[in-house]
Amino acid sequence: MKTESIHIAVMTDQLMELVAPRAGGSYLDATLGGGTHTSELLERSGPDGYVVSLDVDAKALERAKKHFKAYGSRWQGIHTNFGDLEDVALRQGWKGFDGMIFDLGFSSDELEDASKGLSFKEDGPLDMRLGSGEAAARFTAEEIVNSWRQEELAEIIRTYGEERMAGRIARAICDARKHGRISRTMQLAEVVASALPRNYERGRIHPATRTFQALRIAVNDELGVLKQALEAAIGLLKPEGRIAVISFHSLEDRIVKHLFKQHEELEILTKKPLIPTDEEMAENPRSRSAKLRGASKKSNTQKIQTNNKYAKRLRHVDGTAT
């Protein structure tokens, strides 16, 4: 089913193979976006499967509500941050899912929306908050750039941007803001570029790429939220249920890898992360950095789970607590 979204979903076939949706199953798509993955889950779990889709982006839900109307009570859309998954599950009284997917980052619809300030190629306010209203982060990138100390800026740019030149960039930001507030994306991109050598990364990426990634992660506490969401999701997986995560940078991929390993109730389905096919990379350059990892919950999970605080709280809803 087509939606009006301009987002091209990545690794759809590999993702579906991993999650293996079946008729009558229950599925959670934590990142609705343009709705392609949700649509596949609905089609493959028909005629009586159930799919819930979450997104912080209210526009994604508005679009999806129109398009998935035909599925009636088989589909539910919820406007929320997936970091609140545990509370949402308790409120909704969910008993568990046969499959759960996370396709991280922003959709092309959000990236193209200059008012979000995510792009250094198009001018916009330095905002970078995911979502809107209650689901949005508390502070903007503008606040970080203009008020954090130089060492703090260097630290987030180094850690979240994996940027070797973080010190130089932080110094340039602090020098520039002495002359006035940095409030626009292009303004920041220029300050960053001015701090870096001309042949930065041999021209492979824009000089501001890593700094923008770092600010985005800091504004939205993306790594903390991801850990929290995955813990809750693992607690919500039914025995033999499958979880799959597509990430776009190594910080996220590392979190997924370690978290899957730490949970002895999981069986890892992807020893090494899956990557898109050459054809997909050629057709959709955004897919190039995608990595897909999957795991399934062992069928003898009940006992192992007793130490998982998420599972404990959630089982309470299920009424099956031991």
Ligand SMILES: C[S@@+](CC[C@H](N)C(=O)[O-])C[C@H]1O[C@@H](n2cnc3c(N)ncnc32)[C@H](O)[C@@H]1O
């Ligand atoms: C890459 S897109 C997903 C595309 C989708 N799989 C599809 O088939 O079109 C990521 C989506 O996740 C949403 N998102 C990112 N972080 C989120 C979070 N913490 N909570 C809820 N949604 C989030 C974004 O708003 C965006 O719409």
